[in-house]
Amino acid sequence: MSKKIIPVGPYHPLQEEPEFFQLHVDGERVVDIDIIIGYNHRGIEKLCEMRTFDQVVFVVERICGICSISHPSASVNCIEDCARVTAPLRAQYIRMIIAELERIHSHMLWLGLAGHFIGYNTVFMWAWKYREIVLDIFERITGNRQSYAMFKPGGIRRDIKKEEVPKIINELGELERSLEMFRGAVLDDPVLHARLKGVGILTREDVITFSAVGPTARASGVAIDVRKDDPYFAYDKVDFDMIVTENGDVFDKVIVRVLEMFESVRIIKQGLTGMPDGPYDTPLKDMPPGEGVGRAEAPRGEVYHYLRSDGSNTPARYKVRAPSFMNVATNAVSAVGQSIADATLTLAAVDPCYCCTERMQAVDYKTRKKVYNWSDLVRLSQEKTQQLKKKF
Amino acid sequence: MSFLKKALTKSPWVFHLSTGSCNNCDIEIIDCLTPRFDVERFGVMLVGSIRHADIILITGSMNKKSVKRVKVLYEQAPRPCAxxxxxxxxxxxxxxxxxxxTDTPVSKTIPVDVYIPGCPPKPEALIAGIVKALGKLDEKRKNR
Structure with a gap:
């Protein structure tokens, strides 16, 4: 039987972002997959080079709305690394609290969408209903439901008031109760077991080959988490567990995310009670020439920012590496061999984030035509690896 | 309750089109449909195909790769559409x-009827914008 191609995208009801999958199918079975991206590239890195260091944090916040604090986290780490400045401890605690609140809202969002993908809209509505609790906390302490503009190099913009703390802890209790209900209702459901177990398996070897990160890697038994491996903010001062499971299927990815939300609640509670008094901002005087590197654990995995400064008030080079870039590529192994119905779920299981991913586009200067497509870039990258291998 | 009356007399079907956004607006649009706001009570429904849509919700900064596709999609929409x-x-x-x-703003590519500023606009603002678009739809229908 000849191969048929099923196009999914770029504008389709499945996900809210534009992306284009071509599923090569043989009957019901997916034999190959092409991932075509580029509908979301906005030239963020170049825009960062036109902005001052204070403004860069706002720009990277607009890379992605779901992880709208992970990119600023990596960014402030990176700018502070370059400027040799450390933010006060209170600022570090508040940053950690905001980052963990965001992890809960992001995982909730994904769980809801995953429920929607398998036609289980009850889960979708539940997850998004309980997510509002987190958004309310955000609105109170930062002033916005998303894009909080909370971080700045050297500290944070707004303090959490003392009288807010018991209110937040109270609401977290409410959240925990709904999470508990959620865990019972979702994870004991036989339909979900049948639908998710053994689907889209990603082995430990594949994770290492594709350099996958975050919950995608942790669900396959690779214990990797920047919060534990290279603690930033105040993560070394709180007690939490890294959730690692072994099977690597979609069900395990769900479990990792659900359990991580409980860990996040634990971290936030410890942060709110252990937060020291004091200043929450140190002024950033000047920026010496040099390099800076910042890492942060986003809900989807490690975010990595690199900065080169030439001593002026704007970066000379700004580089962003987002986790979905590696995680999306794993679809090439996990979706192949599945039925079409399972493929969509598998594609969504890495929690892809295309606004984070799209960093690069090559344009021929003379003809103004785009010369590299996705496969060209992959080929280029592979050739370079081969060259380096020969060299060493 | 003029809003209720308006919404119940004509249930607008909306199509969501992301032209290279950061997800914020897209999440808030979906947020309108979930229990807290639940605009489906008023008949506002998110549809999967632009051929069923009365209102197109555009988000994002119009990436150059999207321009061509957005034009095609706009041509496919039934008239009148807001x-x-x-x-x-x-x-x-x-x-x-x-x-x-990017090829900003969106109005360079296709005509825009209602603008909802905000980064991201709150769900309340989005709902207010959709109600305004209903008025525009009425006008368009009369002028036909």
């Missing part, structure tokens, strides 16, 4: 107006 630009990016370009890969 276009709503959600968020600062699609209204005026935000800071993406300086970018080499």
């Amino acid at each position: 276009v709503v630009a959600c968020g600062t990016c699609s209204c005026g370009g935000h800071f993406f107006r300086d970018s080499y890969n």
